[in-house]
Amino acid sequence: MNAEVRPIVPLASSSVGALAAMKGVFSRDMKVAFRQRQDLLNPLLFFIMVVTLFPLGVSPEASFLREAGAGILWVAALLSVLLSLDHLFRHDFDDGTLEQLVLQPQPLFLLILAKTMAHWMLTGLPLVILTPVLGVMVHLDGNSIAVLCLTLLIGTPVLSLIGAIGAALTLGLRSAGVLLSLLIIPLYIPVLIFGTGTVAAAVEGASVGAYLALMGAFLVLALTLAPFAAAAALRISLSNG
Amino acid sequence: MRSAHRPDYGALMSEPLLQAVNLQCERDKRILFRELSFSILPGTVTRVEGPNGSGKTTLLRMLAGLNDAWTGELNWCGSPIANQREVFLRNMLYLGHRPGIKPLLTPMENLRALMAGRRPVSDAVLSQALQGTGLAGFEGVPCRNLSAGQQRRVALARLLIADEPLWLLDEVFTAIDADGVVALETLLQQRAAEGGAVLVTTHHDLALPGMQRLTLGAGGVTDER
């Protein structure tokens, strides 16, 4: 059982930088996700189905759909991100990789940021890509669809980042899924309001630059604060396990 | 503050790597242990003993920094761990009940991902380590198709390439066959001879020459402050 010579003297500092470690975390999450492609499709199918419910449940009138379309798509996107959040840490928690992640010498919030980025690439980004098709189905015009895609592009990472806090807090609890929604939905409200409000402003022909900048500010705020909160929450949840 | 990096090997051998003073741990209003003090010297294997529920796993998780519901002092090379968390994590390897292996990834990918946060290791070294734990030929098979013992061995392959001076191993002998047990015992002994320090909990009848024992009580002491 000999492999190579290993030093025993205590090592002074980290030999793997934070960036390299983040890359490692990110690529593992991507690799795992692509081994189980059905899990990637599920939130997308859910997104499409929720959008379908509105013409069926409320009205297929073009005028209604045009007016409510952006809101419908935003709510549907929000719900499908919410649905996918339960997986963010759960599998890692169950198989022990999460413990190893916390014990890596790099700052935990950066590693969580890497995980959240992978989560967004696998759920939020596909939703944005799918949005034009659904936008046409709810009779939105080209300009509105473009603005809607832009708001989702800025808004879905915020959903993933805030969601990471909820996922970390509810890790290992019995009814984690429902609880996660209860904790996170109130925090999603500002993003939803500005996401749909921006599209509404665009429909009225107003300039949307300021609103998009404000959403960008949300994203910056979430990027800087959420990983810290999620890291703290994760330590607490693991300490409990 | 003393430097954690010490090229003076002789001096190091006599000083404890890890030192615990007056540890007390409470869980669900029950005190698992109190006034627990010990030192872990380089070049030793220490078996943490005690009946079920005495807090063996909790102690290892505490030492690793996963559990923080405790009071007392924990020092690494003479100064508190809390002040040098990163240095400590760089120097400590923890293997828990849950081995940290992704069922969807192959042993090779798993090992590569686990080492990605530790230090750069070439693929040749990784596959050598997998061979060393008897996983030759399984490098490309997803871990969910391997047996429990084989999955365990993937995690143990890390021990063959680990450079961390302190190992905290929780129930590492679980699901390992007789040959594997012998190989692992040899590895631990060899590690101690090289100067590493190992803390291990196991239900397996481990008795290495020169092994130290750290015995935890039956637990269940009520709080009588």
Next chain:
Amino acid sequence: MWQFFHKLGSPKWFFGISTRFMPWLLMSGILLLMAGVVWGLAFAPKDYLQGNSYRIIFIHVPTAFMAQSVYIMMASAALVTLVWRMKLADVFVKAVTPVGLVLTFLALFTGAVWGKPTWGTWWIWDARLTSMLILLFLYGGVIALDRAINDEKSAARAVAVLVLVGVVNIPIIKYSVEWWNTLHQPATFKLTEKPSMPAEMWVPLLLSVLGLYLIFGWLACIRMQTEILSREQRTRWVKEFVMKGKV
């Protein structure tokens, strides 16, 4: 300083000291609240636009104000929990969350009652009412998380993280809800924010806010005492307290 902090964090010390001033809190709170409410409901002048129905603000405003400041107080305690691990801060958060929830509910209820004569409907998506509704969700989330985690210490710390995340979001939520409201329907009546409120109106309002603060203080103390007794039931001082009836 540290010793003082340590003492402040000791549940036993708190138990002793709070028992002494609790009756005063309750008495002065009831007096002030009664004075404010009676003055407001019976003697303050009629509003020239809304008539007598505006008088519900003497209950609505204090509860809404308290509901928000309880959350801020919880956030301060949560910070103490995370930074200094003070036991008493955990106890405070756990004890006052349901109180905050009830206050928020009362504020919503009185808002709805006021809405009926003013707008002719029980509920209107007014910016303030909507913000209060979201605050109710936040309180609900905190209670749900606390109940879901078995281990007391982990629950306290997880709740602390959630409360802090919530408090960062409260101004953002308020701001966005107000923006959303102007976007959809500029409300003609606002429950508060009267351009110029005569002293006959705001003095009783101030009295009832102060009174409610004191009563909240009393309620927080008594709930904290109950929580402390259940947490420390195995310690010697609690056993002695139960036997002799004093600390």
